[in-house]
Amino acid sequence: MSKKTIWLSTSALVGVAMIATPALAGQVGSRDALSVTLGGEFRFQAALADQDVSTGVGRGYFFSVDESEIHIGAEATADNGIKYGVNVELNAGGNDGTAADEVWAFIDSASWGRIEMGDQDDATDRMFVESDDILVGRAGPDGDVGDYIAFGTGGGVAATGNTVTGDATKLVYFTPRFSGFQLGGSLTPDTGESSGGGAFTDSDADGDFENVFGIGANYTGKFDEVSFVLSLNGEFGDGETAAGAEAGDVETISAGATVNFAGFGLGVGYVDLAEQGQTTAAMAAGADSGSYYTIGGSYKTGPWGVSLNWFESSKSNTTGISDTDIQIISLDVAYAVAPGWEINVSANLAEVDNMNATAVPVNNDGSVLIISNQFDF
Numbered sequence: 001m002s003k004k005t006i007w008l009s010t011s012a013l014v015g016v017a018m019i020a021t022p023a024l025a026g027q028v029g030s031r032d033a034l035s036v037t038l039g040g041e042f043r044f045q046a047a048l049a050d051q052d053v054s055t056g057v058g059r060g061y062f063f064s065v066d067e068s069e070i071h072i073g074a075e076a077t078a079d080n081g082i083k084y085g086v087n088v089e090l091n092a093g094g095n096d097g098t099a100a101d102e103v104w105a106f107i108d109s110a111s112w113g114r115i116e117m118g119d120q121d122d123a124t125d126r127m128f129v130e131s132d133d134i135l136v137g138r139a140g141p142d143g144d145v146g147d148y149i150a151f152g153t154g155g156g157v158a159a160t161g162n163t164v165t166g167d168a169t170k171l172v173y174f175t176p177r178f179s180g181f182q183l184g185g186s187l188t189p190d191t192g193e194s195s196g197g198g199a200f201t202d203s204d205a206d207g208d209f210e211n212v213f214g215i216g217a218n219y220t221g222k223f224d225e226v227s228f229v230l231s232l233n234g235e236f237g238d239g240e241t242a243a244g245a246e247a248g249d250v251e252t253i254s255a256g257a258t259v260n261f262a263g264f265g266l267g268v269g270y271v272d273l274a275e276q277g278q279t280t281a282a283m284a285a286g287a288d289s290g291s292y293y294t295i296g297g298s299y300k301t302g303p304w305g306v307s308l309n310w311f312e313s314s315k316s317n318t319t320g321i322s323d324t325d326i327q328i329i330s331l332d333v334a335y336a337v338a339p340g341w342e343i344n345v346s347a348n349l350a351e352v353d354n355m356n357a358t359a360v361p362v363n364n365d366g367s368v369l370i371i372s373n374q375f376d377f
Contacts, residue, residue: 034074034085040092042375043067049148051366053355057150066144066372068092069101083108102167103195116172119194123172123184124235125163127216130256130269131296132160133229136305137344138372140330141294145348148368152355156324157290157313162254162271163235164209165191180219188212188237205244209276212237212250226261239277248275248283265298265307282318290315290324303336317357325353344372 047062054060070092075085089101104118132142142160151158170188192208204210218231233254239247256269273289296309311328333345348368354361 034076037073038071039073040070040377041067042069042092042377043372045144045370045372047144047148047368047370049366049368051149051350051364051368053150053152053362053364053366055150057148062148064144064147065093066147068096081110100195110176113176114174119167119169120172121167122163122165122170122186122188122212122214122235123174123216124165124186124214124233124252124254125161127174127182127184127218127231128162128233128254128256128269129218129229129231129258129267130160130254130271131258131267131294131309132269134258134260134265134267134298135296135307135309135330135332136298136300137307137332137334137342138346138370140296140307140309140332140346140348141311141328143330143332143346144370145328145330145346145350145368148370149348149350149352149366150355150364151326151350151352152324152357152362152364154315154317154324154355154357155289156315156326156352156355156357157273157292158326158328158352160269160271160292160294160311162233162252163214164237164250164252164276165212165214165235167194168192169194177220180221182218182220184214184216186214188214191237204240205242207240207242207247207277209237209239209250226259228257228259230257231255241279246280248278248289250274250276252276263300265300266296268295269293285318286316287318288316292326296330305332305334307332315357317354321357321359322354322361324355324357325351327351340376342374342376344370344374346370346372 043066045064045066049060070090072088077083084107086105088103091101102119104116104120106116108114132139138144146158165188168188168191170186172186174184175182190208190210214235216233218229220229235250235252237250239249241247251274254271258267270293272291275283276289278287290313292313294311296307298307309330313326315324329349331347335343337343350366352364355364356362
């Protein structure tokens, strides 16, 4: 899982043509067409976990290749100054279920903005800022806590995020940034369709979301040495169950902000998932899909970084069943050992109330220590 990209300027949009990853090396020619770059990342993790509900994870320690990808970027500039290109992220792990993660093309103009086409994160996600964006290392709840702590089957919100579309096939557009403001929008026909699938012909009875439109806005500013970003986003789409019945629509609202000064960072965020995916009966009985807020601070100096974050979510269940509530405290430390090699340590305490959304609540308290070796090339 990687941190989302924050779109801060038109020049940042152009730079991301090489994909929002570590420095890419080895530029080569592609006949007389696009110039090609090659890079990637690999992350190995060791974790120690202890929790009250440990069925299936009782061993208590884990080794994991959390991420392994090859990134290929290709771009060129037309005579009229418009930049264009293609980006491909190939999965390299032995147990990866698909060959590719993201595959998309872009057309970028300083005058009218940027269009992206393909399997890529949507505008709602990429224009949103919250505490994740100033945290170091694995970024607390945006990282891998959910890989090791049992959060149950009750649908509680256990990680940050404000979108249902993932890397499904879509169109994305970003305006140029004017006086600090930028807008973005995206359209995803079906959240279950990506490269190789018929994005307009998928079944209406498979539980996916359809006609998902995301819109985002953010504003960047600076006073003396204090810089900040404000964001407001919405995502809207049609819901369905696997049986074809009507389900709660996507009506997600998210807002957040970050502030940076002299190595210090502060971030806050709030996301309300409304009733997305809930059955008609569950909604009538008072259930929703939950909301969360997160607040964190960080400090970076030289090769070191440290951050502390609080995450809390609540999901309403049907009448007579108590809410599913989750709290996560995360302490992250990052150290850049050498170019392309970073060691991250993430200590997390989690508390889950009514984890399975049952009449007789099952609770889980746990802790996990995650040590990551991150290699970027």
